[in-house]
Amino acid sequence: MKTTSPQLTAYEEVKPGFGWIDALVLAVLFGLLWSALHFGKGMLVHFDPSDQLEVDSSPAMIPYYAGRTLLRMWIAFAFSLFFAIGTGYLAAKSRRARALILPALDILQSVPVLGFLSATVAGFMALFPGSLMGVECAAIFAIFTGQVWNMAFGFYHSMVTIPTDMQEAATTYRLTAWQRFRTVELPASAHSLIWNSMMSFGGGWFFVAQSEAISVMNKDLKLPGLGSYMAQAIDQGDHTAALWAVIAMLALILVSDQLVWRPLLAWADKFKIELTESSSPPTSWVYDLLRGSYVFTWLDEKCWQPLGDWLARHRPGTSAAPTPARITRERWTKRVLTGLICGLLIFEALRGLVAAIDALHGAMSWSLFGHIVWLGFLTMLRVLAMTVIATLIWTPVGVWIGSKPHIARFAQPLAQIGASFPVNMTFPLVVGWFVAANVSMNWGSILLIAMGTQWYILFNVIAGAMAIPNDLKEAARMYGLSRWNLWKTLILPAIFPFWVTGACTAAGGAWNASIVAELASWGDVSLKADGLGAYISAVTKSGDTPLIIASIGVMSMFVVLMNKFVWRRLYAFAERRFRLD
Template sequence: MNAPLSQLNVQPVVLDPARLPEYALRTTLRMFAALFASLLFTFVTGTIAARSRKAEMIIAPALDILQSVPILGFLTFTVTFFMGLFPGSELGVEGAAIFAIFTSQAWNMAFSFYQSLRTLPGDLDEVAKGFGLSSWQKFLRLELPFAIPALVWNTMMSMSGGWFFVVASEAITVGKTTVALPGIGSYLALAISVQNTRAVIWAVLAMGVVILLYDQLLFRPVVAWADKFRFEQTASQDRPESWFYDLLNRTRLLRRISIRWPVRALPRIPGPRLPATTPLDPRLASAFDILWVGLVIAVTLWGAWSVIGYVRQTISLHDALVVVGLAVLTLLRVVILIAIASVIWVPIAVWIGLRPAWSEKVQPIAQFLAAFPANVLFPIAVGLIVAWRLDPNIWLSPLMILGTQWYILFNVIAGAAAIPNDLKEAAAMFHVKRWQWWRDVVLPAVFPYYVTGALTASGGSWNASIVAEVASWGDHHLEAAGLGAYIAKATAAGDYPKVALGIVVMSVFVILLNRTLWRPMYGYAERRLRLT
């Protein structure tokens, strides 16, 4: 990061397989740096939004907007910012790449943590109040442990989501600015641009090895460790296992170097004052709410007017209506694909989540499939569409859901794995089977997790439309009519007013979809389907 920016031109990315270990290490370091930032962001925003209704009124819509902004939309503005912040240094473009990966990881983790805190069992909350726990102690001893099982699975999904967009984050092209950071993403982008199929295969193999390594050495042990935080009255017979976790437990040196004392001391450390809801006079609370809503509306209108003023300098009303029409086409693709993915993956995820032994086998495979970049399938997709003369508007659509359907799978697996063992035993004792078992036990239990997965999958599909609605391989260039293709072309051309218009329209559509569909489902899950 301390190297001068000119070194990227002196030592460009090359398609030598011998360089892949170095590129893989660089990419992995960027992804874990972004993951660390995503965890900090998740703990802060998720806790504040869950505890404060007024903060929730800003944080929840802000998360809706941020998850709808495509990664190319962030890169359009952040590359210049980071390069200006660290002029002439690789640190600027490294910061831009890490921030771009952060934007593909943070939102679903924040939504998962927020959903877990909002569905916290009421009796546990009463016990925390009865013991007089401070906000800091309540967070460390109750809220964080309760949210860990779902957060672990969403963290794995975030890593895979980062791989899905790693090509865009490392091989940056915005207008006249082109930067290729050494990494698997830029290696893969170069291989696709020169149609080197062998190099593409090498990149995919390297990505698979890296995913397998950090799955076995990090995520699988964390899943086994997080099982102790499941909310249940009786012990489960089937527990997730990890050979590396067992090895660490049997290692004498690690037992001697005990880390338990700092962990136990954490709740006693004076922590930050986190917002807590306190009862107010109803009339005073109503007045505060009116002022707060008015402030939010005023800021939103001011921001919208500023963007409109910037965009209308070069774009007419007709152009804006065309973009809205393109957004409707992308919306139809998103809704149809989410429905298809739900029908396919919810039953499979429930089956996996209820069987920890199978979960151990499926986990690395699912991570690899979730990380599989859509760009790798361009040669196959473009070749089949051209050979069979298919309609790109239909047959490029599956590429949108390729990397986002796994949000549903991972979240529902987490939900099924978190079903209390005593609830399963009660269902077995009363002979609840078949459809009644699905209707009265499983679907209500996994519904809050499904909503989180579907919401983030929906936002991810809008993001993926930029990659999926425009596909190229060699001399063949295919394009599906939609908002993603519009933003991709505007970004490549460096047309910032069109990029801004596309991002604003995408954000509006995502917010409307979330507010009319996913948010009411969140509310229903919080009121009717929480464990109490």
């Protein structure tokens, strides 16, 4: 009888290769590169400040204008992302830096976009004489100022609320600062950073008309773009052109949601701090498509990993432990550099203060200053009313959306449209309704302010609800908590840190939005509220430098006081009581 021994079959690992998905990804990447070069070359054309830039109101020009605007938006967002991560990280890691950074962010987020434009247009134009790049940089910087503050506050708060056990684990494994940031801090902050980025990108759309149609120092500068197209349609009362601009903007928002934000949310879901996986995680067809691509794996294996290994081998100080003398020398070097930078910033601040005092000397009286303060108080009441009303309305809605991923798939694009939609595009309806219903602009402006800034609260509450660990939700269901007890013991404590960030940035953005909301016009119809926003808009357009300085200074004073006595204390309370430890 013949027996046969079992045969062992060897299975060779089949390595993935390039396929049609990779060809599609490469084609899209090359298409994006070509588009950036095509629209970017328009930034380098010759420009004479005495020339008047014309905006073609033909619908055929909308695709080109939309491309120019979208390029400015993404350039500003790239700078905003790096700035937010850098300043947020520094503020979270250093108590001394935090004492300077947070008050500075409080002041800067209150400075209106028109204030930045009036101070930077001339400087950027001097950097690029005879080129449109100067005005382009001023517009990009203005969009940057409409995006960055919310992202910086959100990333800072995510950093300071990382669970203690994760930080202790990183210390136990002796991770370097870069390893800790890459493997612990950035992943833990990814969810909040993406949601705040979505909101900030929408904030850039909100001020795109003011950024591209610049009216400062008695000069009207209109860059080719969707924002200037909107502004011209509003000035002329052209309903058809305004409708085409709205359709183009909605298309860009929906495309950005499908191609950028939804894939990022699906990718960031793996970074949630939870013990059990959610039964309905967010999905994205673009993310699923990219996961099947080999080109990114090839780039990681052939480029990024070798580069990281080379940097690790050649990093100074890895071969031997630093000596005490070297530590002391490095510490003094850092102190000297920090002192020089701080000294330079203080010198520039003092020089600006002296210039402001010189401009105000002889042009400002105590009665006029008191009038500006009174206008600031009226605007502050509107900001507080907007914050309370938006909190009461959007907190339960945000929790409902964030707790149900299948609802978020449909609600997320709608929320982005609402957050991105410029308030001045609603003026044909709002101004007409205010006039027909005899609504005072002093009350109606609260609605216009809320339409532009309430979304900060909604987006942050959604992010907080989505970040609640699934195991805590299951524990709440097991204990059979009633609706009120569920909100009191789980939902409100979990979303409170996110709400603080949203309410703080919404209040800061409301001061900025008051410039648009307190002075509404459509064609020949104009409505004006008594407030600091309308005052700043008027003096900026007339080019009255002393009044611009005084009004922006008063607005900054109100915002700093609110942040010192309200928001900073709420931040500290959230960090102390509601960490996910």
